[in-house]
Amino acid sequence: MSGSHAVDVVVVGAGAAGIAAAARLKRSGVSAVLLEAADRVGGRAHTVSASPGVAIDLGCGWLHSADQNPWAALVEPMGFTLDRSAPAWTKPAMTVNFPLAEQAAYHTVFQAFEDRLQQAAEGETDLVASSLIREDERRWAPLLNAFSGYYNGAPFDQISVKDYAAYQPTDENWRVREGYGALISAYAADLDVRLSTPVARIDHGGPGVRLETAGGVIAARAAIIAVSSTVLAERRLAFDPPLPDKRDAAAALPLGHVEKAFLKLRRPDDFPVETMVRGRTDTADTGGYTLRPMGMPVIEGFYGGALAAALEMEAQGAVWAFAIDELAGVFGSDVRRQVEPLAASAWRTDPFIRGAYSHARVGRSGARAVLAAPVADRLFFAGEACSPHAFSTAHGAFETGAAAAEAALAALK
C-alpha cells in the first residue's frame, strides 16, 4: 500500500546514530520520523535478556572512552546502572595456557608495534599495518592478528595505519549492567519509529526528498541516512540520482567481522570472575573468552576476522562446537559438562547490517569525511563509519547522528 506523509526530516536506520539524530530533532521541535528495516530498534546495539540479572550484549557492550561518551552520561539519568569495574583485558589473562612471562613478552612487542603505528601515521603515505611487524617479532604475529580481528574486525594486513591511528580512545571503559543495547533502545522509546520499514530508494532530485519504503512513499524536506557502510556499499539502499562518490567511500570503509557467543555456566563458582582466557596463543583463528563478565554465570566468547565470518557462515552450532572445543583445550574436557549454549550473534548475515564495525582500506582513511559530507541541503549522513576519531563505536555513532541532526536543522532554517 502506498501513502504520502509530509514530515520535516526522515531518519533512515534506528541504530545508535539514527536514534541520536531523531532524539536531537525531536528536542528542537521539528517533525521527524525514524524508519527502521528490522523489527526492533538498536541495530548493532542489541541486548538479550537471558534470565533475571543476566543481560547479554550481542553487539556493543563497552562504553569506550566512557569519560567522554554521550551514552555514558545518559546511563544513570535514564535509570540504568553503570559498572565501572576494570575490563578483563586490562589484567593478565589466565596463565594455564599463557605463562605470565610470555604475556609480558607479548605485551612489550604489542606496545612497540603500536608506537611504530602511531609514528608511521605521521608520514605522508599510508601503510599496511602488518608491514610494521618486524622480522624478530614474527613469533607474535598470530596473537597480534587475533587482536586485530577483535579490534578491527580484520587482520593487520587489511588495516590502514592512518585509519588505525585516527581512532583516539581514552582509557575509561565502563558497562551498563542492564546492557548497552537496552540503554540505546530505551533512548528511542518516545520517538516516532516505524519498524519493519526498509527504505529501498531515496529520490533527492526535487526540492525535498521522497523515500520509497515497504510501507509506501514518504516525502520530507531532508533525510538523514544512518545505515552501515556495507549496506550502502552493497546498494541495499539506492539513491536517485545515484551517488557514486558515497558508494565508493562506503566501499572503502567495509565492516569487518566480529561475532560473540555466550555459554551458560552450570557451576559458575568454579570459575573466576572477570578473567580473560585465550583459546590458543599460536594462531590468529582463536577466540578470546571472558569468564563471568560482571560476575554473571556465563562465558563470553569473542571471535574476529576470518574466523568470525567462517563460524557464522557455517551451520548453526558451529560456533558452539568451536567454543567448547577451545575451552576443553584450556580447562580439560570436564568443562564440556559445565557449559551450555546461551546466545550467539550473526551480524555478517544480517541483511540490514552485514558485519561488525568499519575499518578503512589502506590509503582510504579520507573516505570517512567523504561519507559524512552532506549532499546539497537535504541528504545528511551518519553512522559509526562517518566518525573521524570514534568510528567503530556506539558513542562515535551517537556523535555523528547528533551532528547530522544539527546540520539538517541549520539547512531547514
Ligand SMILES: Cc1cc2nc3c(=O)[nH]c(=O)nc-3n(C[C@H](O)[C@H](O)[C@H](O)COP(=O)(O)OP(=O)(O)OC[C@H]3O[C@@H](n4cnc5c(N)ncnc54)[C@H](O)[C@@H]3O)c2cc1C
Ligand atoms: C560484536 C560487536 C561488538 C561491539 N562492541 C562494541 C563495544 O563494546 N563498544 C562500542 O562502542 N561499540 C561496539 N560495537 C560497535 C557498535 O555496536 C556500532 O559501532 C554501533 O552500534 C553502530 O551504530 P550505527 O547507528 O552506526 O549503525 P547500525 O547499528 O548498523 O544501525 C543502522 C540501522 O539501519 C537499519 N537499516 C539498514 N538498512 C536499512 C534500510 N534500507 N531502511 C531502514 N533501515 C535500515 C539497520 O537495521 C540498523 O538498525 C560492537 C559491534 C559488534 C558487532
